[in-house]
Amino acid sequence: MKVTLEGLKDYRVKGQSRGITSVCSAHPLVLRAALRLGRDTNSSVLIEATCNQVNHRGGYTGMQPIDFAQLVFSLAKEEGCPKDIIILGGDHLGPNPWKILPADEAMGEAEKMIAAYVKAGFRKLHIDTSMGCKGEPIALDDELVSQRAVRLIKKAEEIAKDSDQSLPLYIIGTEVPPPGGADHDITSLEPTRPEAVKRTYSVHQDALHKAGLEDVISRLLGIVVQPGVEFGNWNIVQYDSAKAQRLSTFLNDNPNLVFEAHSTDYQGTCSLSQLVQDGYAILKVGPELTFAVRECLFALDLIASELFENYPNRNLSNNLEQLMLEKPDYWNSHYHGNDHERYLLRHYSFSDRIRYYWTDPVARNCVEKLLTILNGVIVPLPLIMQYLPGAEHFAQNNFDPEEVIIWYVQKVLGSYNQACHLN
Known part of the structure; x- marks a missing residue:
């Protein structure tokens, strides 16, 4: 079933559970597995690159956004995967790779990065400006985070219009586990408080209004929250739906949004299915695939x-x-x-x-x-x-x-497809 990003919220409003897997990997065999599964099931393939992995300076993969896009589409052609079912996304787009610099310099680099992502055809953009830069606290207050997020959104909008690209869809919110999982054992996690999500959404709306970007609000696709899932080096914290029910009520009052869940790796079909049912329509997975x-x-x-x-x-x-x-x-x-x-x-x-x-x-x-x-x-x-x-x-x-490896990776992706009710 081909689920569009724009249509995710509509399924929840209709009382239907549908989701989409966000494949966060640059490994060619992982990408082949995802593209082949999308081809065989006629389902959308959402592939995302992170700010440290791929950026205008190359990232740790040595790829700029256009290089990553070309890799995905060349593999798609080899696999016979239709181009129109592929969605490219950027994850944690912000100053993080340059946070050792003063804030304005780091944000200048982030603007160049997001411009490169938009020019390369990336449609789904997760904006993350939560981290402090040189001389700043590790975490910033909501107002400053939203102001910096709007600075990047404004740049993305300008580039999209100038380059004749589709206008982006945005993910906001930064209450996420450490990228790649925790480095110690975790026995439990508390879900994000509903009032914290409400504030995040409110301050971003206000900042967009003040910047004259009211039309972007309708393209705020979702919010990243912590549903209480995580993995450490040796253990996995499974999703507990009962603990997250208060958080899910936020979506009842904001039916134009969905939640995005990070670090859903190793959760298994049952927990993933419950996440989708509770409104986490975008499920990110990366380390489990590699x-x-x-x-x-x-x-x-x-x-x-x-x-x-x-x-x-x-x-x-x-x-x-x-x-x-x-x-x-x-x-x-x-x-x-x-x-x-x-x-x-x-x-x-x-x-x-x-x-x-x-x-x-x-x-x-x-x-x-x-x-x-x-x-x-x-x-x-x-x-x-x-x-x-x-x-x-x-x-x-x-x-x-190679076919064995692709088959092995598809076992993981098949679990996600089943949870998203795409099989």
């Missing part, structure tokens, strides 16, 4: 280690371990404990910070070697049963490891 890629690649690594005498034992995982030790910036401040505990976290944490290393030449060469040696061989059924339970249909045929 966790699935890593999980499948490590299983393939073990299969290759058993099958081939000339394949070094656990070649991929061993080389990744060495790479992460040589370049610790992506995990060092997030993983704690003794040496062995940090080893386990590097490879198996739910936050999946190993995902930052897949574009490194060492990792790419190891993955290519693994996929090449397995491509076209016959993998015995018992080996599949041992390392990839459920993938028995790939045994005794010409093996295509």
Whole structure:
């Protein structure tokens, strides 16, 4: 079922539960899995890039927004996914990548970034100006956040009109878990207070009115809130609908909005379905998808280690371990404990910070070697049963490891599709 962003609120008003999955990843196999599923189910494919991942200076992927868009659409063409079902979104667009700079400089960079996103055809924009910059508190008050948000919205509107792009749809609100999940165990979380959501919406409306941007209010698609879901390195906080019911009542008074939920990774179909039913019509997922890629690649690594005498034992995982030790910036401040505990976290944490290393030449060469040696061989059924339970249909045929990985990622995405009632 093709659900449009604009139509999400209408389903709730009609008493129907519908949602859309926001795929937050730049991994090509994750993107292929999402695009293929959209093609096969004729459902909208919402793919988002974050401000640190993709920006006008390249981000940690080295991609500007136009590069990311071209990657998505080139993969879509290869997968036979219609272009008109693809929606591009930008996440946490604001000064965060430059917050070590004075506020005006950081916001200047954020304006350049959002201009690049809009020019590249990104339609859904999550504006996040909540963080303090140089010399400011870590978190800012609602009035200043809304003023800075409107500054970015004004730039986005100007660029959209000048470049003949569709006018953007906006997500506001910043009460979200840390990007990529928490770095410690969390036993419970309190949902956002309804009065806090009401204030966020009110101050943004006022700021838009003062800026002469009243027409944007009708394109405020939703608000990011904390429904009480999260994952740490080793644990998952499951959604508790009863605790979030007061929050959901906000939507009854504001039927023109939906909620956007971040860090819904690892919740499973039941919790995801309840989130959609309670008004969280946009479900963001990222680390769980690359966790699935890593999980499948490590299983393939073990299969290759058993099958081939000339394949070094656990070649991929061993080389990744060495790479992460040589370049610790992506995990060092997030993983704690003794040496062995940090080893386990590097490879198996739910936050999946190993995902930052897949574009490194060492990792790419190891993955290519693994996929090449397995491509076209016959993998015995018992080996599949041992390392990839459920993938028995790939045994005794010409093996295509990329297809196995895509299938593995689609298991996660299928759970989201089912929760959004798109299957």
